[in-house]
Amino acid sequence: MEIRRIDTVRQSVPLIKPFKTALRTVYHAESVLVRITSKDGKVGWGEAPPTVVITGDSLESIEAAIANTLTPLLIGKNVLAYEQLMQSIHHSMVGCSSAKAAVDMAIYDLVSQFSGLPLYKFLGGYRDRLETDFTVSVNSPHEMGEDAVRYVQSGFSVLKIKVGKDSIDEDIERIREVRLRVGNEIKIRVDANQGWQAKEAIRSIRRMEDMGLNIELVEQPVKAHDIDGLKSITDAVETPIMADESVFSPLQAFEIIRRRAADMLNIKLMKSGGIYKAQLINQMAEEFGIECMVGSMIESRVAVTAAAHFAASKKNITRVDLDAPLMLVHDTVTGGVKYDGPFMVLPQEAGLGIREVKPFQMEVAQ
Structure with missing residues (x-):
């Protein structure tokens, strides 16, 4: 071939x-x-x-x-x-x-x-269905609350809240507003995209814990290179901390795992260089009892289908953030992964299952 x-x-x-x-x-x-x-x-x-x-x-x-x-x-x-x-x-x-x-x-x-075989079966075939979160972009608290309600009404039970753009007090207000609007049954993940400093992150996450905001996890609170800061946050708070931009390669993942600098890892194919290295990261994390999430950049259903096949193939991948195609005005792909509200159904055709782009x-x- x-x-x-x-x-x-x-x-x-x-x-x-x-x-x-x-x-x-x-x-x-x-x-x-x-x-x-x-x-x-x-x-x-x-x-x-x-x-x-x-x-x-x-x-x-x-x-x-x-x-x-x-x-x-x-x-x-x-x-x-x-x-x-x-x-x-x-x-x-x-x-x-x-x-x-x-x-x-x-x-x-x-x-x-x-x-x-469909790719997810070729890679391991653990499941054939995934549930993705939906991302709430960083805006005013009111607008984020409105967006969150709309996504929940569309069937999503897990929201990723983007923060880190302004002051951390404003971020807490954003999260509080979303929680008030969607209620306590919806899972909320917070993603600071490297926007906080370690000490303010510790203080603010503790404050959110005391407020009962019930945050499932906080993703990449500090700069990608600040592994010491990431570890200090992980050690100081009860809320699970996820590393994202800090982890591109298996070697970087090993360093996070070795130092217990985060509780979870976010694997993205665009960071790892594809499925081959992503599998190494996930397997290493699994051996140390660290769960992984598979996320994406702003991609069409071509790359997201590949990420979904990888995520569905492995037991240790317990969360996915693969909502990007739902944000697009046009769908350019025939075949591939299909969305049923928040649920992603893997194709049963051989390969990615993409017939035309x-x-x-x-x-x-x-």
């Missing part, structure tokens, strides 16, 4: 509502779609969004990495020797994790197609 060609194409899909975090505001879901065609005509799909403030990857750098480094490396190679291919991909260049992820998921799509505002990569 030789790789015959690798093509890339850009897409840009408007969001229903701007996505706001402590790090950025997004109005369009931009990405580079990757199509790998085998000699026998099978097609594997992948996707990489530019997330400069997190991964350092832009549209241009993703396209260049795929065209100039990964394509020459892979053309003519047998995808069934995917262990060799993954080793070559991850040793081919430093960084460029999003480009690696897009190619990685397309290769796994082809390999699992050859096996005749029609990029919106298509622009062919040079």
Whole structure:
């Protein structure tokens, strides 16, 4: 099953509502779609969004990495020797994790197609259904409360509340408003996106605990490099702390686990460089009794389908944050994972189960 060609194409899909975090505001879901065609005509799909403030990857750098480094490396190679291919991909260049992820998921799509299995079954097959949270962008407390009520009325029972953009007192008011509006039965996850300092995070999380806001977890309260600060928070509060931007590679995950700097890990394919390394992170965490969540950037159903297959395949992945396609005005994918309210149903076709992708505002990569 030789790789015959690798093509890339850009897409840009408007969001229903701007996505706001402590790090950025997004109005369009931009990405580079990757199509790998085998000699026998099978097609594997992948996707990489530019997330400069997190991964350092832009549209241009993703396209260049795929065209100039990964394509020459892979053309003519047998995808069934995917262990060799993954080793070559991850040793081919430093960084460029999003480009690696897009190619990685397309290769796994082809390999699992050859096996005749949906990718989640090929990877382990633990479950065929997931429940995602829905993200409430950081805005005024009133607007966030209104958004939260709307998402709950749509069937979501888990909300991720974005904070960290202004003062921490304003963040507590945002969380309090959401809790008042949705009641106590809805799970609330808080994501500061590196927006707090360690000492203020400790003080404020304790305050939220005393207020009875019943926060399920707090994600990445401090800067990605501040592992000491992350550990100090984890040690000082009862609320579970999740590491996100602090964990790209298995080596970084090992450091978090070794130091017990967080209670949980958020694995994203765009950070790990794809499914191959994501599996290593999850397996390592599982051995130490640390649960993982699978999240995404602002991606279409191409990359989110790959992430969902990975998440569904593993027992230790107990939470998913894969709501990005629900934020888009247009769905460009035929096949792939399907949404039933907050529930994600994995396709039973071989591979990713993606039959066709029609990029919106298509622009062919040079």
